[in-house]
Amino acid sequence: MDIWEKLYDEAKCLYNPHEVSPFIYAQHVVCALEAEDGQIFTGYCFEATAGVFHLCAERAAAFNMYQQSKQTKIKKIITFRNEAPSGLGGMPCGACREFLLQLNSDNLKTEFMVDYEKREIITLEELLPKWWGVDRL
Template sequence: MDIWERLFTKAEVLYNHHNVSPFIYAQHVVTAIEADDGNIYTGFCFEATAGVFHLCAERAAAFRMFQHSGQTKTKKIITFRDSAPANGNSMPCGDCLDFLLQLNSKNKATRFMMAFKTRETVALSELLPKWRGEDRLDDIQ
């Protein structure tokens, strides 16, 4: 079993789309992240009509990674709904891409699964080539 299969299997068990209440929809998008140390962290989307609490699967998993290990660097991410990614249909939103770069600028090398069957991936740097936070990095890293 390769790393992509391991990531898929870990995230797949979280898929359970349902309404938590008339205002909240959850577990309709799931993700698994391979951290820099090789550990895997998972998350799912939690979407509320009150915009103050809308959490994408990728940010939930990255937060869990940081919360449990203090890590900020990611290597690989797979995100999907009810089936494995195909033809780039499971790309993260711009907020998630931005968050991953804010977490650690080296995450620009993180690979996202585009097509599970062929193992086609894309780097975060390709998805967000001109990151707005780049000029602030010299101050802290």
């Protein structure tokens, strides 16, 4: 079993789409990440009608990683809904891309699973090649 299978298995057991209230929908997007030390952390999307309360699965997993281990570097991330990413699946939103880079600029090397079957990945650096924050480091 490779690391991507481990990440997929850890995330897929979280998939349980449901309404928390008439305003909040949760667990319809799940994520698992591999931290720098090899530990796996998970998270799921918590989506509210008021956008400021929205928390993507990637940011939830990264928050769990930091909260539980104080780590900020991420090697690999897989994110999906009801099935493994295929084609251009698993892409982080702009807020997640920005957050991961602000968490640690070394996360430019973080790999995102694009197509699980083909084991196609893309790095955060490829997704955000000219990050504004480099000048602040």
